[in-house]
Amino acid sequence: LKDMKGVIPALLTPFDKDENLHEEGLRALIRRMLADGVHGLYITGSTGEGFLMDLEERKRAVEITVDEVAGKVPVMVHVGAISTKLSVDLTRHAYEAGADAISSVPPFYYRFGEAEIIEYYRALAEATPLPMIVYNxxxxxxxxxxxxxxxxxxxxxxxxxxxxxxxxxxxxxxxDLGEDFMIYSGSDEMAISGLLAGADGLIGSTYNVLADTFLSLYDFYVKGDIAKANDVMKEAVEVILKMLSYGNLNALLKTLNRMRGVDAGYARSPFRNFTKEEEVKIAADLRELKKT
Ligand code: NAY
Known part of the structure; x- marks a missing residue:
């Protein structure tokens, strides 16, 4: 896990127009991320629409990812679900499939107490030897x-x-916990702040489109050129705020990937996909933003 540092996209899960898992699209997106040079992948999290998938689909996404990545970068699998039993099942599967780490949000919706949340994480952590990254x-x-x-x-x-x-x-x-306790900053628009605060890496949704931008930010940061890193951050903030203004980030990131020739498919309902007219407007907006 110590090697899992740097820019780690919270990978989108491509679905086809009929909402089926789109295996070829997932492979294409992974190839693009690897070609960009990302340092790892975080899959079936919120960006990956993991909560909208059934267990078999989530497992399949893990298998496809581990296969396509073929050991080139570490893979962290989000295994969160509201039931400990389901999450343990996903954890065991991730381990057997060859993932490098697991991660989970706390069980949510029912307002579980601290003791219940701790027992949830203990069960997942004990299920396999994989390192567990808690997700706050x-x-x-x-x-x-x-x-x-x-x-x-x-x-x-x-x-x-x-x-x-x-x-x-x-x-x-x-x-309090020492340098070895890994911290991944999850707010893309605050990436430089997270790194300066001591985070080891960045896990985020917009890296599905902006990997090169954040890789250059991270490079400047590692070299100690904070001023340049911050210049990149300022540009990225403009782009991210524009992205957030459309209101449906998963669908947008998939649309933007399709526009650049990576078939990242569509978002699963109830997420709404953009109409053709909206896509034309988005393309024009972003071209305009690039010019400024
Ligand atoms: C995941 O599990 O998919 C993530 O890593 C999500 C991280 C994102 N945060 C939230 C609240 O969804 O990447 C960020 C976020 O989309 C980005 O900073 C834009 O606000």
């Missing part, structure tokens, strides 16, 4: 700092994907 994200209900410290005591809990914007907690986690 507002969508699932943010965990308090003390809960994170307790989770870090579980053997195999080796890091956190930190999608909250209180980045001082990244700094503090590194101080």
């Amino acid at each position: 994200i507002p969508l699932a209900g943010l965990m308090g700092y003390d809960t994170i410290l307790k989770l870090a005591k579980i053997e195999n809990v080796k890091g956190i994907k930190y999608t909250a914007s209180s980045h001082y907690e990244i700094t503090k986690l590194k101080a």
Whole structure:
């Protein structure tokens, strides 16, 4: 896991127009990410529409990814579900399929208490030898700092994907838990802030389209050229804000990939895909943005 640093797209899962898993599209997207030079892949998370897929589909997506990646970069599999039993099943499968790490949001919707959340992570962490990266994200209900410290005591809990914007907690986690506890910053528009706070890597949705931008940001950061890294960040923020303005990021990232010849397919309902007319407008908007 120590090698899993840098820019890690939260990979989209391509579906065809009839909402079936689109295997060739997934392979094409992975090939594009590898050609861009990303440092790892994070699959079947929120960007990957994992919660909209059944278990067999999620497993299939893992198998296809591990096969296509063929060991070139590490693969982290999001195995979160509301039932411990289902998540443990996905965890065992990820291990057998050859994934390098697992990750999970806490069980959500029912407002589970801290003890239940800790037991959930313990069950997943104990199910296989794979490192577990806890996923702290507002969508699932943010965990308090003390809960994170307790989770870090579980053997195999080796890091956190930190999608909250209180980045001082990244700094503090590194101080409290040591350099080896891996931290991935999950807010793309705050990537430079996450890295400066001490994050080891960036896991995010927009890297499905902006991998080259964030790879250059990360390169500047590693070389210590923070001013240049920040220049890249400023440009990226403009683009990300524009992307967010369309209101349906998964569908947008798939559309943008299709526009550049990577068949990332469509989003699964209830996510809405864009109409042809909307796509024409999006293409024009983004061309305009590139010029400025
Ligand atoms: C995942 O599990 O797919 C992610 O990594 C999601 C990370 C994203 N955060 C949320 C709240 O969805 O990439 C970010 C986010 O889309 C981006 O910063 C734009 O706001």
